[in-house]
Amino acid sequence: MQPNEPLFGERITQVIKSTDGFIWICGIDGASRFDGYNGINFLGHDSIEKNRIFGNRMLAMHESKDGRIWLGNNKGLNVFTPQENSFQYIKSNVFNTIRISFITSYNDSLLVTSSGNSSYLFNTNTNAFVETMLPHILKAKARDINENIWWGTKSGMLIKNDSTKFTVKGSINDLFFTSCGHLYVATNNGLFIIEKQELDNPRPTIKHYYIGREKTSISHKELSSIAFYQGQIWIGSRSGLNQVVINKNDLPVRITKHYHQTNNPYSISNNQVTKLLTDNEGILWIATFNGLNILDPSKQWFNAFQYQPKQAESLHDNNIICIDGDARKNVWISGFNSGLTKYSAQTKHFKHFHKGNSGLHNDHLRQISTINDDQVFFYNDKGISYFDAETNLFKQVKTILNKSDEAIKTITHQIFETKNNQIWLGTKKALYKAKFINDSFIIEHFCALSDVSDIQMTEDQTGRLWLATDKGIYLIFPKNPKRTRHFNTTSNSEFITSNFTDIAFDTNNNLWLCNVNGLHFLSNTDLLNLIPSNYQFKRYSIHDGLPSNHTVAILPDINGRMWVSTWNGIARFDPFGTNGHFTIFDSSDGLISQKYTRRSAFKDTDSNTFYFGGVNGVNYINPLDVNPKADNQTLSFYSINLEDDNVDNNAISVTKSDTLILEQKKAIDKWELIFHFNSLLSHNHQNFKWRYLHPDSTWHLSATPSIEFENLSNGEYNIEIMPILPNGESGKAKVVQLFVKTPNYRLILAIIGILVILISWLIIRFLKAKNKKPKYRYSNLSQDESSLIFKKLEQYMQHEKPYLNSKLTVDELTKYLDVSNVTFSQVLNKFKNTSFYEYVNHYRVIEFKQRLADGYNPNLTLLGLAEECGFSSKSSFYRAFKKETNLTPAQYEKAMNDKATKN
Numbered sequence: 001m002q003p004n005e006p007l008f009g010e011r012i013t014q015v016i017k018s019t020d021g022f023i024w025i026c027g028i029d030g031a032s033r034f035d036g037y038n039g040i041n042f043l044g045h046d047s048i049e050k051n052r053i054f055g056n057r058m059l060a061m062h063e064s065k066d067g068r069i070w071l072g073n074n075k076g077l078n079v080f081t082p083q084e085n086s087f088q089y090i091k092s093n094v095f096n097t098i099r100i101s102f103i104t105s106y107n108d109s110l111l112v113t114s115s116g117n118s119s120y121l122f123n124t125n126t127n128a129f130v131e132t133m134l135p136h137i138l139k140a141k142a143r144d145i146n147e148n149i150w151w152g153t154k155s156g157m158l159i160k161n162d163s164t165k166f167t168v169k170g171s172i173n174d175l176f177f178t179s180c181g182h183l184y185v186a187t188n189n190g191l192f193i194i195e196k197q198e199l200d201n202p203r204p205t206i207k208h209y210y211i212g213r214e215k216t217s218i219s220h221k222e223l224s225s226i227a228f229y230q231g232q233i234w235i236g237s238r239s240g241l242n243q244v245v246i247n248k249n250d251l252p253v254r255i256t257k258h259y260h261q262t263n264n265p266y267s268i269s270n271n272q273v274t275k276l277l278t279d280n281e282g283i284l285w286i287a288t289f290n291g292l293n294i295l296d297p298s299k300q301w302f303n304a305f306q307y308q309p310k311q312a313e314s315l316h317d318n319n320i321i322c323i324d325g326d327a328r329k330n331v332w333i334s335g336f337n338s339g340l341t342k343y344s345a346q347t348k349h350f351k352h353f354h355k356g357n358s359g360l361h362n363d364h365l366r367q368i369s370t371i372n373d374d375q376v377f378f379y380n381d382k383g384i385s386y387f388d389a390e391t392n393l394f395k396q397v398k399t400i401l402n403k404s405d406e407a408i409k410t411i412t413h414q415i416f417e418t419k420n421n422q423i424w425l426g427t428k429k430a431l432y433k434a435k436f437i438n439d440s441f442i443i444e445h446f447c448a449l450s451d452v453s454d455i456q457m458t459e460d461q462t463g464r465l466w467l468a469t470d471k472g473i474y475l476i477f478p479k480n481p482k483r484t485r486h487f488n489t490t491s492n493s494e495f496i497t498s499n500f501t502d503i504a505f506d507t508n509n510n511l512w513l514c515n516v517n518g519l520h521f522l523s524n525t526d527l528l529n530l531i532p533s534n535y536q537f538k539r540y541s542i543h544d545g546l547p548s549n550h551t552v553a554i555l556p557d558i559n560g561r562m563w564v565s566t567w568n569g570i571a572r573f574d575p576f577g578t579n580g581h582f583t584i585f586d587s588s589d590g591l592i593s594q595k596y597t598r599r600s601a602f603k604d605t606d607s608n609t610f611y612f613g614g615v616n617g618v619n620y621i622n623p624l625d626v627n628p629k630a631d632n633q634t635l636s637f638y639s640i641n642l643e644d645d646n647v648d649n650n651a652i653s654v655t656k657s658d659t660l661i662l663e664q665k666k667a668i669d670k671w672e673l674i675f676h677f678n679s680l681l682s683h684n685h686q687n688f689k690w691r692y693l694h695p696d697s698t699w700h701l702s703a704t705p706s707i708e709f710e711n712l713s714n715g716e717y718n719i720e721i722m723p724i725l726p727n728g729e730s731g732k733a734k735v736v737q738l739f740v741k742t743p744n745y746r747l748i749l750a751i752i753g754i755l756v757i758l759i760s761w762l763i764i765r766f767l768k769a770k771n772k773k774p775k776y777r778y779s780n781l782s783q784d785e786s787s788l789i790f791k792k793l794e795q796y797m798q799h800e801k802p803y804l805n806s807k808l809t810v811d812e813l814t815k816y817l818d819v820s821n822v823t824f825s826q827v828l829n830k831f832k833n834t835s836f837y838e839y840v841n842h843y844r845v846i847e848f849k850q851r852l853a854d855g856y857n858p859n860l861t862l863l864g865l866a867e868e869c870g871f872s873s874k875s876s877f878y879r880a881f882k883k884e885t886n887l888t889p890a891q892y893e894k895a896m897n898d899k900a901t902k903n
Contacts, residue, residue, distance in 0.1 A: 012292050419463075
């Protein structure tokens with residue numbers, strides 16, 4: 001959401017949701033009330049008028065119990081009354097003007113209002129400030145799980161029920177209590193966490209999270225806001241959004257950082273995040289200094305199961321080991337040393353089994369397999385159990401060598417049933433044929449294996465078995481063990497490692513192999529027509545679009561695509577074009593884990609649901625549903641990039657209509673048109689194809705949503721762009737009409753050259769004929785008169801501070817001094833030997849340094865503070881500041897802070 005959608009402006013400082021269902025947004029220049037479809041803007045003004053906001057820098061917003069909206073800004077306090085549908089300025093009875101940057105409820109009738117230097121109570125019944133100043137500058141408020149009120153102050157004090165508890169190093173900007181009772185503290189010096197058991201300790205252990213390379217480091221030390229959303233903690237900062245993945249004890253496991261990405265309309269719109277809000281409809285609102293973003297889970301493609309400590313009906317563990325299913329529409333999920341969850345896809349019911357309640361032989365189960373459709377086996381190096389559906393308990397299984405009644409201890413790594421119902425049992429040293437009789441596997445040795453510790457097995461269309469192991473790939477001929485083939489790094493140079501994690505065939509019977517160093521492919525044609533010794537496996541890696549080379553599991557869908565889980569998310573391979581294309585899914589699509597685990601992928605063919613287990617729960621998806629609704633399939637054009645930075649974007653004009661019409665008016669060697677699907681905070685996952693509309697034109701596949709044009713000659717071009725939808729079908733096409741009308745630059749340059757020579761000659765003649773006159777030749781200003789004018793100017797600049805107006809002109813100063821522009825320039829040159837702009841910027845730099853020393857609103861950047869001091873642009877500010885101090889603003893601030901720390 002940006003100003004044209006509409007908002008009052010792009011710099012957002014606060015977002016709240018009122019009890020009557022509106023989202024209220026405020027920031028620089030005004031406030032907006034948004035109902036989900038339309039917005040109403042209330043702009044700030046420099047004069048006090050009825051039904052208007054007085055002030056133009058909105059810093060704080062709060063709803064009182066009577067439904068009124070209170071707005072704090074650089075001029076004080078304004079209030080919105082729903083019945084009157086307008087704002088009114090509250091004139092203070094205590095002070096003339098105060099900059100209010102924080103508002104919250106103190107009790108039923110009192111508000112807390114804070115500025116940079118003080119905090120006051122405000123009585124909502126009398127609409128008056130309480131004259132006594134509060135002892136602390138309050139900046140944050142939260143309730144703990146026992147309903148105690150905690151306050152955070154500018155000096156870093158944490159106050160519980162009006163009694164100081166302890167202090168952290170930094171100014172506190174937000175507080176948040178987790179469901180386990182831990183306190184998260186966002187400051188301008190990083191994130192502090194005090195665990196529940198430490199809150200009553202007079203000298204608690206406080207954990208500090210700061211900028212660094214650790215997986216729990218934050219993006220910037222200055223943190224602004226905290227919100228709980230989708231089972232995770234989100235923290236806004238001065239440089240990016242921090243997504244804190246927490247464990248079952250509500251403590252950080254890792255912190256993922258989200259930043260604004262140039263030319264990516266699905267990233268956050270600006271890195272300076274000022275406020276986060278989770279509303280009761282499950283949407284996360286992200287306020288930034290360049291618009292408002294929303295993260296809506298209804299737009300995500302993946303669903304998830306996770307362990308919820310307070311919900312009996314949930315997954316029993318988030319660290320998943322393996323997943324499989326049975327014919328009764330149950331999905332079995334094993335966790336790390338925690339037993340099993342049986343999930344009924346029909347009833348959506350979860351049930352937890354473990355060694356203590358069900359007869360399960362062990363709680364750390366490394367593999368699950370189903371035979372005869374409904375007999376499910378669970379096994380590891382401690383033995384095998386199978387589930388008896390009649391008793392709802394587990395029975396332990398013996399392994400008996402054929403022609404012997406003696407049970408043997410064979411560590412089972414894989415149980416697999418072929419299409420003709422032959423059971424195979426893989427162990428560390430050998431592969432066995434097996435039969436399941438009377439709670440026992442009767443096994444017969446088939447062939448030896450090379451000391452493997454993990455096996456995944458599948459069957460090809462000819463009945464041959466393929467084994468993926470950590471020691472390579474085995475090809476098994478069921479009727480002749482002597483024909484067994486072993487593929488590893490020694491026999492196949494395209495394998496970088498022999499550690500394979502999964503194996504599967506797609507709908508076209510091509511073979512896919514997961515490896516810890518990439519994904520490998522063998523076409524069905526080669527598989528049938530070549531002898532095994534001539535098999536050539538094609539390798540895919542991160543250079544081809546995989547999110548990680550460590551691939552762990554793979555599943556085929558009915559459209560010929562392969563879904564791959566990795567140690568860095570999930571990818572889908574689409575066989576379009578010459579080499580196909582990988583689509584990467586991440587947290588913006590609903591993934592709850594970065595790292596997925598081997599053996600933890602299962603395809604429920606009845607419901608066409610895919611399950612992927614990782615270290616943070618289970619994601620599931622129906623690939624046929626990965627097809628955005630029609631209203632989200634609008635192909636729109638995002639921007640035009642020009643290779644030459646010196647060429648203005650106006651060199652290409654854009655006409656908005658159903659057909660995009662472009663007109664190139666200058667000669668540009670290379671430029672790029674960028675387009676996308678509309679979505680929310682999600683990367684662009686669609687592929688596109690495009691072609692020129694002329695006979696014999698060919699389609700060009702675009703893995704990125706852009707088209708590059710180079711050295712186009714004059715003429716008309718019609719380009720058809722068509723999205724490839726997630727289900728593999730083609731979407732609705734749009735046409736770009738491009739008109740190239742570049743002028744004849746050789747002729748123009750020749751004419752310009754002649755004109756330049758002629759004008760130069762005329763100027764030289766004129767200068768020679770003109771008598772040069774000394775500066776201020778006709779000025780008869782006396783010494784005393786010029787001194788009085790300069791003294792009056794200095795007093796006006798120091799006391800009235802007209803330089804705070806970024807649009808200050810010479811005329812305004814000469815009007816106040818009642819002198820001419822020539823006289824003003826003479827006085828300024830005589831006493832300061834400087835220009836008007838250098839003189840004014842000198843005072844602005846002094847003002848900036850003073851406000852920096854006094855402490856300024858942490859929600860402001862250095863550039864924002866400079867704007868308050870009168871600077872109109874970043875370049876003029878940096879140029880003037882460095883000229884005055886020989887330092888950049890950031891270097892100056894750091895030096896000032898270092899000096900304060902030493903003192």
